[in-house]
Amino acid sequence: MHSRAVIACFLLALVSFTLRLRAAAQGTWAVENTFHVGGDGGMDYITVDAQNHRLYVPRSTHTMVIDADSGKTIADIPGQKHNHGVALAPEVGRGFITDGEGSVVIFDLKTNAVLGTLKARPDADGVIYDKATGLVLVSCGDEGVLVTIKADVDPKTGSIDAPIDLGGKPEFLASDGAGKVYVNLEDKDQIAVVDVKARKVLAHWPVAPGGSPVGLSIDVAQHRLFVGCRKPQKMIVMSTDDGKVIADLPIGAGVDATKFDGQQAFASCRDGKMSIVGENASGKLQIVQTVTTAFGAKTMDIDPATHKAYLPTFEFEEQKPGATGRPAAKPGSFMILVVGRH
Helix, strand or coil: CCHHHHHHHHHHHHHHHHHHHHHHHHCCEEEEEEEECCCCCCCCCCEEECCCCEEEEECCCCEEEEECCCCCEEEEECCCCCEEEEEEECCCCEEEEEECCCEEEEEECCCCCEEEEEECCCCEEEEEEECCCCEEEEEECCCCEEEEEECCCCCCCCCCCCCEECCCCEEEEEECCCCEEEEEECCCCEEEEEECCCCEEEEEEECCCCCCEEEEEEECCCCEEEEEECCCCEEEEEECCCCCEEEEEECCCCEEEEEEECCEEEEEECCCEEEEEEECCCCCEEEEEEEECCCCCCCCEEECCCCEEEEEECCECCCCCCCCCCCCECCCCCEEEEEEEC
């Protein structure tokens, strides 16, 4: 055999082995613990503080701070009306809670004391901290805008920056860490690409064959977005270079969040299924595992250090035959499922 052919065969075998090794290294995910937290209020986005092993959990009118190892409540931050999410800016020692009534609550990460409240826009919802720009980014659905806040803003006298019109109703968002932010527009079935420094929308990318995009996360290294869609129920994998859809994969009903960890992406769904996307031995993206969680466990966050996923939910009342709508949560039954890799 010609030396070049030998080298080619060797490289092909090496790539195949590497892909099989990568797949094996991901292991199998399973529910390994349940924190029975209790307390009053609903729930929305959960946020992991990997450095301090804490979970921040909005509960409608207050935000619980929970030990990520034991599940014990450390603190409870009051003063919200209809909260949604929490972003952490450790560089300035602050956290930011979105309140759907149109405000953002700023608190101290060490003491959990409220430092102040800034007026935002109605339906302040998804929120992330973008370290590259030093900005807290908030999607405000009712007005279809992206709000930015300087992380070191004066919490008593400061204000938000001028909102950026997105051209649709935003849900969640992701940053590439280099000045671009991607925002899913649920009512337009699109991803808005935003240049934060220039404060303008650069493009609108369709998520077809998905629709009603709500969950969003990013793999910065591979230039990929993972879009959780409800209508139809799909995980759309999209290139951040040009918006091209790389893969569309079936997931459960009622997705609310997607996350990326290691070499895998995750979609948590209300029907009690967590879909995991990874590469098979040939490098093709596919659903590699579906974990049974619990009904209502539609949001999540993942600790990148411990590779544990945290999914909040409740126990629910049994519905009567013929009943429609969502079942009622049992009082005091709030819990957080811990899904680990083995």
